[in-house]
Amino acid sequence: MAPNVLCLPGNVSAFRVTLALLLLLSLLLHPISAGHDYHDALRKSILFFEGQRSGKLPPDQRLKWRRDSALHDGYTAGVDLTGGYYDAGDNIKFGFPMAFTTTLLAWSVIDFGRTMGPELKNTVRAVKWGTDYLLKATAVPDVVFVQVGDPYSDHNCWERPEDMDTSRAVYKIDKNHPGSDVAGETAAALAAASIVFRSRDPAYSRLLLNRAVRVFEFADRHRGAYSASLRSAVCPFYCDVNGFQDELLWGAAWLHKASRRRVYREYIVRNEVVLRAGDTINEFGWDNKHAGINVLISKEVLMGKADYFQSFKQNADEFICSILPGLSHPQVQYSPGGLIFKPGGSNMQHVTSLSFLLLAYSNYLSHANKVVPCVQTSASPVFLKQLAKRQVDYILGDNPLMMSYMVGYGARYPQRIHHRGSSLPSVQVHPAHIGCKAGSRYFLSPNPNPNLLVGAVVGGPNSSDAFPDSRPFFQESEPTTYINAPLVGLLAYFSAHY
Numbered sequence: 077m078a079p080n081v082l083c084l085p086g087n088v089s090a091f092r093v094t095l096a097l098l099l100l101l102s103l104l105l106h107p108i109s110a111g112h113d114y115h116d117a118l119r120k121s122i123l124f125f126e127g128q129r130s131g132k133l134p135p136d137q138r139l140k141w142r143r144d145s146a147l148h149d150g151y152t153a154g155v156d157l158t159g160g161y162y163d164a165g166d167n168i169k170f171g172f173p174m175a176f177t178t179t180l181l182a183w184s185v186i187d188f189g190r191t192m193g194p195e196l197k198n199t200v201r202a203v204k205w206g207t208d209y210l211l212k213a214t215a216v217p218d219v220v221f222v223q224v225g226d227p228y229s230d231h232n233c234w235e236r237p238e239d240m241d242t243s244r245a246v247y248k249i250d251k252n253h254p255g256s257d258v259a260g261e262t263a264a265a266l267a268a269a270s271i272v273f274r275s276r277d278p279a280y281s282r283l284l285l286n287r288a289v290r291v292f293e294f295a296d297r298h299r300g301a302y303s304a305s306l307r308s309a310v311c312p313f314y315c316d317v318n319g320f321q322d323e324l325l326w327g328a329a330w331l332h333k334a335s336r337r338r339v340y341r342e343y344i345v346r347n348e349v350v351l352r353a354g355d356t357i358n359e360f361g362w363d364n365k366h367a368g369i370n371v372l373i374s375k376e377v378l379m380g381k382a383d384y385f386q387s388f389k390q391n392a393d394e395f396i397c398s399i400l401p402g403l404s405h406p407q408v409q410y411s412p413g414g415l416i417f418k419p420g421g422s423n424m425q426h427v428t429s430l431s432f433l434l435l436a437y438s439n440y441l442s443h444a445n446k447v448v449p450c451v452q453t454s455a456s457p458v459f460l461k462q463l464a465k466r467q468v469d470y471i472l473g474d475n476p477l478m479m480s481y482m483v484g485y486g487a488r489y490p491q492r493i494h495h496r497g498s499s500l501p502s503v504q505v506h507p508a509h510i511g512c513k514a515g516s517r518y519f520l521s522p523n524p525n526p527n528l529l530v531g532a533v534v535g536g537p538n539s540s541d542a543f544p545d546s547r548p549f550f551q552e553s554e555p556t557t558y559i560n561a562p563l564v565g566l567l568a569y570f571s572a573h574y
């Protein structure tokens with residue numbers, strides 16, 4: 077996976093503003109769908125998660141070229157840490173992005189599950205694959221196992237997960253080595269998932285909620301960033317760059333939504349300033365939750381039920397204004413072809429997560445009959461939906477290269493994704509072990525990957541809409557679970573409304 081790189085604010089130039097205005101104009105003049113099969117894309121976007129599964133695969137596993145892997149994870153620490161998801165094209169289980177992925181999958185079900193049709197059960201299963209693992213990782217009170225696998229040992233090899241013989245070192249946080257970031261996100265994931273299972277499996281839902289409460293308490297009582305004690309294992313991969321304060325508010329926001337307990341509402345109101353809810357950084361991802369916190373909490377304000385959260389709504393409005401194209405302070409770039417672009421690699425994670433927030437907020441606004449007041453204009457819910465849809469359509473093929481960035485969707489899509497399992501021959505085709513360095517020739521081969529990781533969305537084109545389709549260009553060609561998780565919600569909505 078790509079190392080975390082701090083994003084710098086883009087340069088404001090008259091030229092770019094003109095481009096953005098042109099884009100805005102073309103958006104308004106051509107709101108008509110290009111006729112994408114959103115349901116097909118939805119089905120594939122969820123199937124992708126089966127390809128990222130670690131541990132013992134169930135009999136109904138649909139992605140057939142994968143096999144069981146990492147069946148002894150946790151063994152050296154005396155715990156069972158099998159299961160969960162590999163984050164991207166490697167074989168490490170990074171707990172921080174895995175928890176964020178699970179939270180966003182759960183949010184997708186909560187807001188858009190109604191329109192998932194037959195894919196709802198597969199999405200719920202994808203949530204459970206994450207939470208079953210997070211329950212194992214939090215089984216011991218005041219401890220969270222946050223990672224399995226030494227990333228340097230893993231990244232030094234090009235091996236199928238089924239062949240893995242690299243170090244499966246286990247990393248944890250505890251009272252003396254706090255990690256409010258990863259623990260706060262884990263609490264958020266467990267709480268969000270408890271809503272998903274509330275009526276489907278009440279006992280499991282209660283287990284998730286109770287665990288979320290306990291993990292949040294640990295996160296809040298023992299404050300710190302996990303990269304302080306685990307720097308060499310988590311940096312530069314999933315280093316906590318922007319601080320742990322946002323995950324505490326985020327965890328409390330999901331616990332509030334899941335439990336309706338007064339204590340979380342009070343926590344949020346009391347800590348809003350000290351935990352910097354107003355940092356409306358125009359980013360939303362595994363490291364930075366600010367925009368998500370404000371959008372999530374604003375729903376209650378817009379439902380007219382929570383005046384004490386009014387400032388979160390103002391923050392959410394400011395966030396939305398800051399990512400619109402064509403305004404005079406564009407803090408988010410748009411490529412000439414119309415794609416949201418933020419520097420730092422794996423750009424599609426920003427595209428899908430920001431689009432998810434646009435769509436979710438648009439729905440909350442619609443119900444309240446509200447628009448977003450920006451400085452020079454105001455943005456209607458319909459406009460926010462069109463903006464989100466434009467991003468999804470770009471991913472599916474409406475772009476200068478006329479290619480889909482989702483593997484297996486459309487006529488042209490990435491052939492050489494940076495993904496070990498996809499690029500090496502499958503166990504069925506090649507049962508013999510392929511060692512660490514023996515995989516290199518597959519990595520360097522110009523041939524397409526032999527195994528389709530159906531539904532995987534890659535990091536995507538650069539800021540000029542160019543895409544190399546080459547394994548070594550991992551920032552462009554690597555898929556990640558947190559690119560797909562918000563996309564599931566987006567596709568569910570558009571499959572039912574277009």
Ligand SMILES: *[C@@H]1O[C@H](CO)[C@@H](O)[C@H](O)[C@H]1NC(C)=O
Nearest residue numbers: 537538539540541542543544
């Ligand atoms: C994007 O990639 C293309 C092709 O590799 C290259 O020519 C172009 O300069 C790149 N653009 C940027 C802004 O890096």
